[in-house]
Amino acid sequence: MMGTRCFAAAIVTFSLMASAAAQAEDTKMQTDMQMVAPALEKYTQGRLLGEVWKRPGLSARDRSIVTLAALIARNQTIEMVFYLNLALDNGVKPREISEIITHLAFYSGWANAMSAVAVAKDVFAARGIGADQLPAASPTLLPLNEAAEADRAARVGQQFGEIAPGVVQYTTDILFRDLWLRPALAPRDRSLVTVSALIASGQVAQIPYHLNRAMDNGLTQPQAAEVITHLAFYVGWPNAMSALPVAKDVFEKRPH
Amino acid sequence: MMGTRCFAAAIVTFSLMASAAAQAEDTKMQTDMQMVAPALEKYTQGRLLGEVWKRPGLSARDRSIVTLAALIARNQTIEMVFYLNLALDNGVKPREISEIITHLAFYSGWANAMSAVAVAKDVFAARGIGADQLPAASPTLLPLNEAAEADRAARVGQQFGEIAPGVVQYTTDILFRDLWLRPALAPRDRSLVTVSALIASGQVAQIPYHLNRAMDNGLTQPQAAEVITHLAFYVGWPNAMSALPVAKDVFEKRPH
Amino acid sequence: MMGTRCFAAAIVTFSLMASAAAQAEDTKMQTDMQMVAPALEKYTQGRLLGEVWKRPGLSARDRSIVTLAALIARNQTIEMVFYLNLALDNGVKPREISEIITHLAFYSGWANAMSAVAVAKDVFAARGIGADQLPAASPTLLPLNEAAEADRAARVGQQFGEIAPGVVQYTTDILFRDLWLRPALAPRDRSLVTVSALIASGQVAQIPYHLNRAMDNGLTQPQAAEVITHLAFYVGWPNAMSALPVAKDVFEKRPH
Numbered sequence: 001m002m003g004t005r006c007f008a009a010a011i012v013t014f015s016l017m018a019s020a021a022a023q024a025e026d027t028k029m030q031t032d033m034q035m036v037a038p039a040l041e042k043y044t045q046g047r048l049l050g051e052v053w054k055r056p057g058l059s060a061r062d063r064s065i066v067t068l069a070a071l072i073a074r075n076q077t078i079e080m081v082f083y084l085n086l087a088l089d090n091g092v093k094p095r096e097i098s099e100i101i102t103h104l105a106f107y108s109g110w111a112n113a114m115s116a117v118a119v120a121k122d123v124f125a126a127r128g129i130g131a132d133q134l135p136a137a138s139p140t141l142l143p144l145n146e147a148a149e150a151d152r153a154a155r156v157g158q159q160f161g162e163i164a165p166g167v168v169q170y171t172t173d174i175l176f177r178d179l180w181l182r183p184a185l186a187p188r189d190r191s192l193v194t195v196s197a198l199i200a201s202g203q204v205a206q207i208p209y210h211l212n213r214a215m216d217n218g219l220t221q222p223q224a225a226e227v228i229t230h231l232a233f234y235v236g237w238p239n240a241m242s243a244l245p246v247a248k249d250v251f252e253k254r255p256h
Numbered sequence: 257m258m259g260t261r262c263f264a265a266a267i268v269t270f271s272l273m274a275s276a277a278a279q280a281e282d283t284k285m286q287t288d289m290q291m292v293a294p295a296l297e298k299y300t301q302g303r304l305l306g307e308v309w310k311r312p313g314l315s316a317r318d319r320s321i322v323t324l325a326a327l328i329a330r331n332q333t334i335e336m337v338f339y340l341n342l343a344l345d346n347g348v349k350p351r352e353i354s355e356i357i358t359h360l361a362f363y364s365g366w367a368n369a370m371s372a373v374a375v376a377k378d379v380f381a382a383r384g385i386g387a388d389q390l391p392a393a394s395p396t397l398l399p400l401n402e403a404a405e406a407d408r409a410a411r412v413g414q415q416f417g418e419i420a421p422g423v424v425q426y427t428t429d430i431l432f433r434d435l436w437l438r439p440a441l442a443p444r445d446r447s448l449v450t451v452s453a454l455i456a457s458g459q460v461a462q463i464p465y466h467l468n469r470a471m472d473n474g475l476t477q478p479q480a481a482e483v484i485t486h487l488a489f490y491v492g493w494p495n496a497m498s499a500l501p502v503a504k505d506v507f508e509k510r511p512h
Numbered sequence: 513m514m515g516t517r518c519f520a521a522a523i524v525t526f527s528l529m530a531s532a533a534a535q536a537e538d539t540k541m542q543t544d545m546q547m548v549a550p551a552l553e554k555y556t557q558g559r560l561l562g563e564v565w566k567r568p569g570l571s572a573r574d575r576s577i578v579t580l581a582a583l584i585a586r587n588q589t590i591e592m593v594f595y596l597n598l599a600l601d602n603g604v605k606p607r608e609i610s611e612i613i614t615h616l617a618f619y620s621g622w623a624n625a626m627s628a629v630a631v632a633k634d635v636f637a638a639r640g641i642g643a644d645q646l647p648a649a650s651p652t653l654l655p656l657n658e659a660a661e662a663d664r665a666a667r668v669g670q671q672f673g674e675i676a677p678g679v680v681q682y683t684t685d686i687l688f689r690d691l692w693l694r695p696a697l698a699p700r701d702r703s704l705v706t707v708s709a710l711i712a713s714g715q716v717a718q719i720p721y722h723l724n725r726a727m728d729n730g731l732t733q734p735q736a737a738e739v740i741t742h743l744a745f746y747v748g749w750p751n752a753m754s755a756l757p758v759a760k761d762v763f764e765k766r767p768h
Contacts (some may be wrong), residue, residue, distance in 0.1 A: 029370060036376045038393040039438065040358040040369055047430060048366065055422065075588060076331060076367035078374065102552040109712075109748040110560065111588035113552055114541060118590065120548045131546070137554040160756045163733075163763055166567065166741030167752055174559060175749065182551065198750055202459060203714060206750040221419075229422030236365040237431065238454055238462040240423055244416045251419055285626060292632045294649040295694065296614040296625055303686060304622065311678065332587060332623035334630065458715060477675075485678030492621040493687065494710055494718040496679055500672045507675055 019089045021126060025082035048233050057226035064090045065189060066227055068100055069196035070234045072116045073108040080119040085127075094124060094133040099185035100193050106179060107197050135184035142181040149176055188218040195219075196227060199243045200235040207246045212254065221251055275345045277382060281338035304489050313482035320346045321445060322483055324356055325452035326490045328372045329364040336375040341383075350380060350389040355441035356449050362435060363453050391440035398437040405432055444474040451475075452483060455499045456491040463502045468510065477507055531601045533638060537594035560745050569738035572602045577701060578739055580604075580612055581708035582746045584628045585620040592631040597639075606636060606645040611697035612705050618691060619709050647696035654693040661688055700730040707731075708739060711755045712747040719758045724766065733763055 033041035053063055064087035071080050087097060097120060105113035124130075153172050161168045180190060191214035198206050211224060219227075228247060232240035289297035309319055320343035327336050343353060353376060361369035380386075409428050417424045436446060447470035454463050467480060475483075484503060488496035545553035565575055576599035583592050599609060609632060617625035636642075665684050673680045692702060703726035710718050723736060731739075740759060744752035 029373075032370075032373050032377050034387070036373045036380060036390070037354045037358045037369070038387075038390055039354070040361055040373065042393040043358070043361065043430070044366070052426075057422070070365075071367060074331070074365065074367065075586070076365075076371070078371045079367045098549045098551070102549045102555070104748075105552055105555065106745070107748050107750060109582075109586065109588075109751075110556070110746050111583060111586065111591045112748070113549070114544075115588070115590045117541075117544050117548045117552065121544050124548060131550075134548070134550055137550040160760065163760050164737040164740055164756055166569070166738060167744050167756065170741065170744065171749070174555070197748075201714070201748075201750070202457070203750040203754060205754050225420040226422060228420055229426065232423050232426065233362070234366050236360075236363050236368070236453075236457075237427070238363060238457070238459040239365075242459065242461050244420055244423065248416065248419050285629075288626075288629050288633050290643070292629045292636060292646070293610045293614045293625070294643075294646055295610070296617055296629065298649040299614070299617065299686070300622070313678070326621075327623060330587070330621065330623065332621075332627070334627045335623045458713070481676040482678060484676055485682065488679050488682065489618070490622050492616075492619050492624070492709075492713075493683070494619060494713070494715040495621075498715060498717050500676055500679065504672065504675050 019085055021123070022082055022085035022089055025085065029079075029082070052230060052233060055226065055229070057222055058230060060090045061087075061092055062192065062223070062227075063230055064092050065096075065100065065192055066196045066230055067234055068092075068097070069104065069193040070200040070231055072101065072104045072112050073197035073200040074235065075108075075112050075115055077115050077119050080116065081123060084120055084123045088123075088127065093184075094129045095135045095184040096189065098134050099182060099190070102182075103179060103185065103190055103193055104197055106175060107194050108201065135182065139183055141178065142183050142187070144177065144181060152176065188214070191217045191219060192227070195224070196231060199228065199231050199239055202239050202242060204242055204246050207243060208250050211247060211250045215250075215254065224251075275341055277379070278338055278341035278345055281341065285335075285338070308486060308489060311482065311485070313478055314486060316346045317343075317348055318448065318479070318483075319486055320348050321352075321356065321448055322452045322486055323490055324348075324353070325360065325449040326456040326487055328357065328360045328368050329453035329456040330491065331364075331368050331371055333371050333375050336372065337379060340376055340379045344379075344383065349440075350385045351391045351440040352445065354390050355438060355446070358438075359435060359441065359446055359449055360453055362431060363450055364457065391438065395439055397434070398439050398443070400433065400437060408432065444470070447473045447475060448483070451480070452487060455484065455487050455495055458495050458498060460498055460502050463499060464506050467503060467506045471506075471510065480507075531597055533635070534594055534597035534601055537597065541591075541594070564742060564745060567738065567741070569734055570742060573599075573604055574704065574735070574739075575742055576602045576604050577608075577612065577704055578708045578742055579746055580609070581616065581705040582712040582743055584613065584616045584624050585709035585712040586747065587620075587624050587627055589627050589631050592628065593635060596632055596635045600635075600639065605696075606641045607647045607696040608701065610646050611694060611702070614694075615691060615697065615702055615705055616709055618687060619706050620713065647694065651695055653690065654695050654699070656689060656693060664688065700726070703729045703731060704739070707736070708743060711740065711743050711751055714751050714754060716754055716758050719755060720762050723759060723762045727762075727766065736763075 030041055030045070033044065053060060058066075064083065067083050068087055071077075071083060084097065088094070101113050101116045101120060104116070153176070156171060157168055180187065185193075191210065194210045195207065195214050198204075198210055215221065215224065224247060228240050228243055286297055286301070289300065309316060314322075320339065323339050324343055327333075327339060340353065344350070357369050357372045357376060360372070409432070412427060413424055436443065441449075447466065450466045451463065451470050454460075454466055470480065471477070480503060484496050484499055487499075542553055542557070545556065565572060570578075576595065579595050580599055583589075583595060596609065600606070613625050613628045613632060616628070665688070668683060669680055692699065697705075703722065706722045707719065707726050710716075710722055727733070727736065736759060740752050740755055
């Protein structure tokens with residue numbers, strides 16, 4: 001149990017990092033919770049916002065990216081206004097949010113991205129974020145690791161090229177030779193978004209490839225573990241518990 | 257095929273147990289269905305509300321808990337007003353609904369609980385349910401079965417304690433030494449909520465532990481089977497069919 | 513990268529097949545995307561609507577059925593107005609949409625169907641589609657392949673009849689001796705809806721039976737592969753990639 005004093009302190013500390021927009025959403029959610037589930041408010045303020053978000057294993061910026069990815073992957077618009085504002089407060093750039101949404105069109109489905117666009121549009125407008133802060137539709141792409149991509153393409157082509165040439169071609173052309181090379185979101189952050197979305201939607205079969213890729217892109221093992229800890233709250237314990245054995249297996253098989 | 261007379265009888269019988277609020281929602285849904293899918297209305301009134309809900313294997317109160325858990329786990333707010341009212345009509349207490357929502361924050365993800373709060377707030381207000389009918393944020397907890405919990409914690413700690421100490425610690429501290437011991441929802445009902453949420457979101461890997469726990473907490477095998485039958489309608493046949501072999505395996509392995 | 517000229521051409525070509533209602537939704541989505549994610553707009557118009565939808569492997573009508581099934585299965589109402597209008601423009605009949613929604617009540621869960629009803633009601637009203645264009649609640653059913661159904665029922669009954677007689681009985685009585693025989697949606701299209709919903713919700717365990725059934729009902733292997741390609745965009749790459757090995761296995765095991 002958490003005492004009242006500690007609880008109040010947690011709210012204050014959290015509020016310090018939040019903009020007026022995030023605070024207004026937070027206050028509304030608190031009022032609603034008091035009318036239905038006082039315990040949920042206690043856990044939200046004391047544990048989730050007051051404790052989990054401050055754990056040293058992952059920055060507040062990374063936690064914002066992970067949380068946004070989870071909400072978009074699960075099509076949960078109700079908390080998106082709060083967490084979009086918090087992400088901007090935590091240093092996630094508008095162009096990065098733009099790329100996160102575009103990236104998740106491919107990794108979570110088009111309608112998920114469209115729902116996020118509808119919410120982000122109003123958040124951006126309220127904060128005066130205009131087109132000059134958004135990434136170009138067709139920018140100069142990052143350089144490609146041709147050897148690694150050729151290896152990936154060969155492997156997938158061998159497995160599925162004959163039965164589903166369409167998916168295989170688009171995976172190469174749009175995903176790995178285009179989307180992943182867009183410069184406004186770092187590959188490491190793009191991986192963070194992808195892995196978070198996979199855990200958020202229970203797609204364990206796709207975790208090994210993307211968790212390895214994330215670690216190749218610079219995500220450390222302790223950070224990956226902290227992503228799962230953070231996501232336990234946002235996507236539910238069962239998704240976190242199902243991700244753990246897969247992550248463990250990836251960790252153990254990587255060269256040390 | 258169901259004749260008109262039998263169909264009308266089903267509506268009347270169902271209406272007898274529903275409050276004015278639930279009936280108003282029911283009428284609106286019927287009108288909408290007539291404009292798009294008359295067959296769906298037939299199945300809803302004749303089969304689902306008129307037949308499934310009356311099967312003797314599970315009480316209307318239990319069915320309400322199972323249905324609410326499924327809707328919250330799947331973030332489906334559109335039917336929540338109707339089923340929250342029906343749950344209250346069927347004897348589920350406001351404090352139990354409050355605990356179900358709080359419980360599912362952890363088992364389905366925080367945003368799912370927040371969506372449910374937003375709907376329940378209005379249902380509670382419309383029925384004059386105030387703070388005095390809600391559970392305390394920090395009540396005296398139920399006694400813990402220390403041996404069983406030590407066993408669980410040791411098993412999970414051995415598997416994942418090294419790679420993901422955060423999840424493991426929170427699982428012990430917040431879930432099993434706090435949330436599960438909150439007194440306003442009986443452990444058996446808490447298990448019913450958990451198992452329903454797992455089936456509702458297709459998380460078969462987590463079913464064995466929680467179905468065993470549910471049966472340890474008093475859910476009988478015929479009741480568990482009836483939960484799956486009920487959920488087939490609310491979470492779709494595929495989720496029910498995927499739960500069946502797992503449940504069968506659990507049933508067969510339990511000491512008789 | 514796609515040049516501006518090509519991009520504009522794609523929009524025009526797409527618009528030619530869309531009604532005013534679909535175009536209005538499309539314009540709104542384009543404006544929203546420009547304010548948040550110009551790249552997403554580029555991919556939507558250039559790749560998704562301008563290219564994927566025109567691939568020869570699957571008709572625009574089939575693609576509309578697949579897309580609607582995915583949106584309903586994932587409870588994504590935000591794009592449903594656009595795609596319901598597009599489906600009607602592409603030749604999907606109101607009675608077929610009515611049956612798709614009813615069918616998915618059973619295969620995706622009741623609340624998914626109810627959400628779709630709420631959106632379709634307004635689309636139907638705006639287009640003047642009345643009760644005379646809807647299927648009867650209890651029509652004369654299509655003839656049943658008694659041998660195949662007896663075989664299916666025996667297999668499921670042997671597996672689960674003892675532990676879950678309720679599900680097994682309803683599967684026979686409501687699904688295979690009623691729902692699947694409703695005449696307003698062809699069995700091949702009903703299978704297309706079912707397979708799309710399974711892929712859309714990541715339920716790979718149920719794909720083999722229903723993909724085989726779909727092919728027995730007339731869906732060709734190239735069409736099935738194209739369904740997965742199309743769905744990659746609408747339900748996310750991970751769901752498509754998880755469906756591929758299962759589909760490959762089904763294709764290889766079918767008699768040639």
